[in-house]
Amino acid sequence: MAGSNFSLTLRRQALRRADREALVDGAARWTYAELDADVDRHAAALLAAGLGPGELVGVLGRNTATYVLELLALSRIGAISVPLNWRLHPNEQAYVIDQAGITALLYDDDFAGDAGRLLAGTGLRTAVANGDRVVGDARRLAALLAGQPAGVRVPDAAKEPGDVHRLLYTSGTTARPKGVIHTYGNLTANHLAQLLELELTPQDRILVSAPLFHVSGLEAPGLATFVAGATMVLTPTFKAADIARVAAEEHVTGMVLAAQILFGLLDLAEPPDLRSLRYLLFAGVAPRVRQEVKRRLPHVRLVDTFGMTELCNGACYLDAAHEQSKLGALGAPFPGVRIEIVDERFQPVPPGVEGEIVVRGEKVSPGYWNDDEANRRTRRDGWFLTGDVGRIDADGYLWFVDRRADLIKSGGENIASAEIERVLAQHPDVAEVAVIGVPDPTWDEVPKAFVILRDGATVTGEDLREHCRAELARYKVPKYVEVVTTLPRNDSGKVLKKGLREIEAAR
Template identity: 40%
Template sequence: MINFASVVDRNADRFPDGIALSEGDREVSHADLRTRVDALSNAFLEMGIDRGDIIGVLLYNHIEFLETMFAANRIGAAIVPLNYRLSAAEWAFILEHADAVAIVTEAEFVEKVDALVPGLPHVKNKLTLDTPTDNSWTEYSALVRRHWGSASELVDVEPADLQRLMYTSGTTSRPKGVMLSHQNLLYKNLAHILEFSLTSADTTLVCGPLYHVGGMDLPGLATLHAGGRLCLLRRFDPAAVIDAVEHLRPTNVWLAPSMMNSILQLPDIASRDTSSIRFITGGGEKMPIPLLDRIARTFPGAWFADAYGLTETVSGDTVNDSAHMRSKVGSVGRPVAHTQVAVVDDDDVAVPSGTLGEIVVRGPKVMSGYWRDPEATAKVLRNGWLHTGDIGRIDADGFLYIEDRKKDMIVSGGENIASPEVERVLYENPDVIEAAVIGVPHPRWGEVPKAFVVLRPGSTVDEDSLKEFCRGRLAKYKVPSSIVYIESLPRTPSGKILKRELREVDS
């Protein structure tokens, strides 16, 4: 099997002077990226890191994040990206569960990592991007300088060998380690290169975190695979994103709904130049139609590629193509190359078109399983399909529509209520910025919908008025029984609404 890190070699040969990665004023060409990755690979080998080992990466969006990944892959090792927004205890759980042998981080996190390492016997090496405070740390740049100019061997790998270990955001339970292989990444990239017509002329603005598949992979690494460029923003900031769009002229960007919403709230957004963007990839949760309309006005030259995917499939299983962006509004499109998507009932039997059921996926970009968790793996990988736990339907033309998480479907008096349907109506109200709907117990109906709403600043709309707004657009049983106003919705770092926290507040 071809090692995923071979992408670096190919681009260095084909586009040596082209820019591979940029971050602020820093630029690394494809040729220099190979030199830097070679040096770091040899440094890892010198430190005793070898094939099958796992390196923790606790960084903001830096060039070194991607260099570490490619260098690890080059020698047959893998990385486990760490969400910098987690607590130290959560980092410790992931590093221990992954058996990480090293960690690469930066000054902001050094002290916290130092406090964790004594309880993590597998972690033998600590690298920092900054000047070390003591000799237990190694300076990243010093390693690269020491091995500068040394060639490294590209290790042959098996298709299922680990490329990256991605821990889920934990919307339902404790994080699980998703095993992504070299095969998964290669097929994902090829599918996205075809889907988005990516070439060496493309530039992806990476403003989502690299510890998440949205930031890293949608299309992310596929752009680099095609010989293009990744422009890294240290972390998401709506004003910085629009500044980067105007000055760096990227051709595409991934934005979760919450990220897009914050950009659209910028006071001067209507006057900004977004003409370089030819497509925006979305996903992470269902995109309300009113939000899609605002996107079209703000990025008039862009195709909004609403997508569906999971960490378990390296993202982007379906994409709504530009030809159907309007005729299939609300759809997340059709499957990308080498991927099959179906909708099944509780007995895993395919349902007729237009019928709700659980979404299942299969193909070479589906994970091999959850790290050290055969029980959880067996639960989702059945009969050759990945069972997503998401509810959707496929229309007669093969377009997928997401309706809800399986566990979030509200059953009221025997009737199914998809919470996004109620949320979409709430979003249509001009006073509403964000909305989330959950099911709450009811003595007669079993469950009834309850809404949590974030209002536009200065709005004075009351609960009764919003309910009346919904009554004109929804069946009576779908109208929220109560509406709670809150300052913000709880979300994972990737932008998904944490409905379990809303349930905890309600209880």
């Protein structure tokens, strides 16, 4: 039924909230009536470029209004959008294009060189440039838009809940990127969950700084902003200073931040004016940092979450009523989502017992695109196997323990790297930390910590090991502590422990 097409959300808001501000990109602003009309113009331009329903279309660009308009227009015409990670090497982008079967590319002017190489070396048949420069047989979006008559209307393509809306490629932290399928039904379930769990209203102004090729940018709450009739505010970068400036100028009420951006905000010489901020969404932040944020922003709801691309963002958020009493928990499952903890025989375990986190429900992706082996490995009896270790308490709240791949096996004991990281992060001189297992002739593996210190800190590795001895069992204390200035990360800001293992292996 046509009602399943997400683009119809804009039709409704253009009628109900025609003059309310919908989208902000620097000085450029759109009301809902203007946004809906501009999506029609873009949809007509894309049809004129030869794009059509069901076609897989790559989108290569930064967080701009044009990028958002293109995603919305692709939905309107019934094409399948594939946001491309602009930080990947062109060879990796080429892999994604060919693995997905992308036949057309929309790209920002900044990426004209990459587009030219991709046109020459992949199965792309056409490309459309956002800016003035063109490459190969690429066409200019501006010229196509100029050719559309005033008031042009493009019918919203009929879509069922099970139809594919987009493919989002994972960051490839353990292997090559995998294309996660998001259906129209996944979007609907996520948007309803965002409205309920974040209590979104038309008065909200949501900052989107995470890249729009990532699920955090698109869906936390991302496109749900338009479902709420609220305002989406874009930033082209995800630097702490830029985010602080835009959040203050635009009176932002909510945003999602990667851990290192949150650290950056705390360390700014001039604290940003965040009096309008209502909630802050994040994951993987140490309790000490969380408490420091609460001290500085006591009026802000701090929302811990458990999520991933395969879950169309989150499976649970920590509710405001339990911010302190459940400190460290990730919340209870969203409506329509089930979370269980299972043992190695795939049997449910009692409350408080650790095991693998498995999820099912309307938000869960139906699978990976053209990857039967990965689907067999991660799906069982309708459940998605996350590969994460956690526990659920007696009240139904999820607690994260570690990535299964990051458990350190030392002398017959399983050590959670996240537990060591939590203890080290409590030290006042530690800004960030990541722990991995490194080979040991006696114990098979022992913990090694990579630590970024706060400015001016003089603490030594042995000082930090002593700090751990006061909190941890002896076998959990890192045998090695290395002070570093940076940590390898993926595009969502998550530390790549695979990268740390590769650094160790090369030594």
